[in-house]
Amino acid sequence: MAGNPFPDSPYDIRSDLLSAHEAALTVIARPGTWLTGEQRVWIAEEVRNARNCPACAELREALSPDNLSLEHTSLGNLSPAQVDIVHRVVTDPGRLSEGWCRRHIDDGMLEGEFVEMIGVIAMTVITDTFAFGLGLPEAVLPGPAAGEPSRYLPPGARREAAWLPIVEPGDEVPEDGPLYPTPTAGYIHRALSMVPQSKRDYWNLAGAHYLEGKQVYDFGDSGRAISRPQIEIIAARISALHQCLY
Amino acid sequence: MLRESSNAAENEIDLHDITEGYRHDTDIAHAELLMGFAEAVARRDENGTSAHRQKMLELMGEPATVDAAAIAAAFHGFVRLADAIGIPYEGAAGGTDSTEMRDEIGISDFYRAQNV
Numbered sequence: 543m544a545g546n547p548f549p550d551s552p553y554d555i556r557s558d559l560l561s562a563h564e565a566a567l568t569v570i571a572r573p574g575t576w577l578t579g580e581q582r583v584w585i586a587e588e589v590r591n592a593r594n595c596p597a598c599a600e601l602r603e604a605l606s607p608d609n610l611s612l613e614h615t616s617l618g619n620l621s622p623a624q625v626d627i628v629h630r631v632v633t634d635p636g637r638l639s640e641g642w643c644r645r646h647i648d649d650g651m652l653e654g655e656f657v658e659m660i661g662v663i664a665m666t667v668i669t670d671t672f673a674f675g676l677g678l679p680e681a682v683l684p685g686p687a688a689g690e691p692s693r694y695l696p697p698g699a700r701r702e703a704a705w706l707p708i709v710e711p712g713d714e715v716p717e718d719g720p721l722y723p724t725p726t727a728g729y730i731h732r733a734l735s736m737v738p739q740s741k742r743d744y745w746n747l748a749g750a751h752y753l754e755g756k757q758v759y760d761f762g763d764s765g766r767a768i769s770r771p772q773i774e775i776i777a778a779r780i781s782a783l784h785q786c787l788y
Numbered sequence: 789m790l791r792e793s794s795n796a797a798e799n800e801i802d803l804h805d806i807t808e809g810y811r812h813d814t815d816i817a818h819a820e821l822l823m824g825f826a827e828a829v830a831r832r833d834e835n836g837t838s839a840h841r842q843k844m845l846e847l848m849g850e851p852a853t854v855d856a857a858a859i860a861a862a863f864h865g866f867v868r869l870a871d872a873i874g875i876p877y878e879g880a881a882g883g884t885d886s887t888e889m890r891d892e893i894g895i896s897d898f899y900r901a902q903n904v
Contacts, residue, residue, distance in 0.1 A: 553854055593832070627872075635871040643874060660872045668865040675829050675857030677838055705874030729875035730866060744869070751862035758789075761796035767851035768859070770793040771801070771816045776859045777789065777866075778806040779826040786867040 544568045547681030548673065562750035563672070563681065566665050569743045571684040574662075575694050576655040576737065579686030582662050584619040586683050588628045589666040591617050598633040607637050623651055624659065631663050636785025643705040653706050654695060654737055661740035665747050672751065692739075699736045709735040723755040731755070752777070818848055822856060829860045 544567035546560060570586050573579045592598060597612035604610050607630070616625040623646050630638060647653055673680050698713030709718065710732065711725040718738045722731065734741035749755065752773070757765060764770040794801045794816065802813035809827070810820045821843055828836030844853040869875075 553850055555854055556851075556858075559854070559858060631868050631872045635868045638871050638874075640874055643872070657873065660869060663872075664865040664868045667868055668861045671829060671864040672857055672861035674832065674834075675825070675837060675841070675860050676854065677834075677841060703876050708873075708875075730870055733869045733873040733875050744865070748862050748865055751858040752866075761793045766855045766859075767849070768822075768855050769817070770796070771799045772818065772822055772856075773859050774789045774793050775801075775805070775814070775816055775819055776822050776826045776856060777863045779809075779823045780830050780860060780863040781867055782806045783827065783830040784864075784867040784871070786871055 544571075544681075544684045547669070548676075548678050551676070551678055553676055556750075559672075559750050562747045563669055566669055566743065566747040567681055567684055570662055570665060572687045573689035573691050574658050574737070575692050575739055576652060576658045577662075577691055579689065581620070582658075583683055583686045584617070585624070585628055585659055585662045586666040588617055588620055588625060589632050589663055590670065590680065591615070592629040592632040595629055595633065598629050601630070602634050607634060608639055608642055623649060627651075627656065627659055628663055631660065632667065640705045647706075653701075654693075657706055657734055657736045658740050661734050661737065661744050665744055668747055668751060694738070696736060696738060703729065704733065707736045708732045709738070727755075818844075821847065825856055826860055829857075830864070 544564050547563045547567055548555065548560070571579050571583050574582055577585070592614070595615045597614045600612055601607045601610055614622075614625050614629045616629075620628065627646060630642070643656070646656060670680050694717070696709045696713075696718045697715055698709045698718070699707040700710075700713075701707040703710075708729075709721060711722045711727055714721045719742065721735055721738055721741065731741075731745070734744055745755075752758075753764065753766075761770050764773055766773060791801065791803065800813065800815045802811060805811055805814050805819070805823065810823045812820075816822075821840060825837065825840035825844060827833075828840050841853060841857075844856060848856075
């Protein structure tokens with residue numbers, strides 16, 4: 543495991559939250575299903591770099607970002623397509639489109655690779671945003687672990703409801719590993735299901751920050767130091783500021 | 789989720805606050821402070837985030853401040869997941885959001901709602 547990511551924090555951070563951060567940093571550096579550990583660490587590093595990309599700043603101001611072709615300022619480790627995905631998802635997520643997504647797939651990116659990238663990006667954004675919110679330095683990314691991606695493709699994954707394939711509840715097979723706590727899991731739970739390990743890694747981190755699955759539809763005790771309506775007013779305002787329909 | 793949890797807690801909310809910012813009709817404790825913190829974090833405004841964090845520490849305490857930062861962080865991840873995978877909006881919030889409500893508070897004006 544990566545060590546305490548916030549060793550100099552003046553705050554008493556919940557132990558489950560700290561453990562989730564440690565686990566997230568560890569898995570980011572491990573070989574995934576479609577990406578090596580090295581590629582996954584490069585993606586996390588590019589997430590941090592994207593925030594200062596001049597092309598992204600220009601794209602954010604554009605009326606229609608899909609009609610502009612600008613060169614991102616990257617760290618130079620990822621392919622141009624990977625860089626574009628990282629930068630657009632980090633800096634302007636509310637204006638992504640199915641056309642943008644499918645162009646990357648049509649140009650040769652594997653759907654599983656795309657989905658796994660989104661998992662790494664989202665996990666890095668969570669860890670860094672938590673640090674930013676508390677005024678702490680971003681956690682040091684661990685060095686990549688050696689090994690090959692498993693390239694496991696769930697047989698139940700199909701593209702129907704979303705831009706990329708998902709495994710609907712009921713279509714899982716034992717080889718996928720645990721995917722859903724209930725057959726009514728919402729689409730946000732299904733989003734990364736094409737790459738089951740990415741889904742589990744993401745939700746291990748996200749659940750510790752928001753609510754664990756079984757708590758989401760229990761509007762009584764939030765189990766947190768702020769009330770459920772306080773949780774949801776932060777959540778809703780952030781979603782709106784990102785123009786997120788969901 | 790905000791509407792359902794507020795109903796359960798018997799808090800008054802003005803859903804326009806979500807799209808337009810705090811307007812004093814929501815009676816969730818410290819709503820203005822929490823929304824200001826959320827906005828500062830979303831804009832990566834270091835000074836604004838620091839000022840709101842200090843106020844939260846004073847008024848709400850350290851565990852609440854840590855949890856507010858955790859929620860803000862979580863939703864920076866969720867929006868990227870939802871928007872990059874292109875999951876359908878239908879079914880969000882357990883399928884309870886009506887078209888009328890989305891129109892009224894401005895969600896239907898979001899970029900993706902206009903460009904599907």
